[in-house]
Amino acid sequence: MAEIHAQSFFKGWDDTDMGAHIQKDLCFGFGRPLDGFIILSSAADQAEILTIAVDPAERRRGIARALLEITETELVDNGVDTLFLEVAEDNKAAIKFYKGAGFEPIGRRPSYYKREIGRVAAITYRKRLAANDRLG
């Protein structure tokens, strides 16, 4: 997880960070060896995507979409109806991905993420999750 994260973000999370997230947050992985993963925190009827990352060599194969689908099913089954996330304003790939997945922008935090030079805003997105109609 740390390796993929380091290849995916300006400042990746190391083994210790990942260990802490595995202990306290919701994590789903895809592939063996791991091709991608998602980490979320959740409380009551809301959840937040803390990160999602796919191995650069495995991108554009639908892995993030599959991870999000698994996550949403699991969240709905556990009573979560609203999903939030924050993404850097200059992260065009992720913004396209989230918009395509039905997220809507609801806020902007200026100068939120550090870059090699300067800082960039974060956009907050929200998605209302459809209730599962499954019986049983």
Ligand SMILES: CC(C)(COP(=O)(O)OP(=O)(O)OC[C@H]1O[C@@H](n2cnc3c(N)ncnc32)[C@H](O)[C@@H]1OP(=O)(O)O)[C@@H](O)C(=O)NCCC(=O)NCCS
């Ligand atoms: C964003 C990210 C998770 C997408 O993972 P992925 O497995 O490549 O995404 P998918 O293959 O499931 O793509 C689903 C859709 O998202 C959009 N998308 C994904 N990557 C894109 C890109 N580089 N450019 C434009 N659109 C993109 C497309 O609409 C795509 O559908 P399509 O391939 O049928 O056109 C991946 O690029 C990544 O790990 N980036 C670095 C980490 C990051 O920015 N995470 C998100 C911020 S928290």
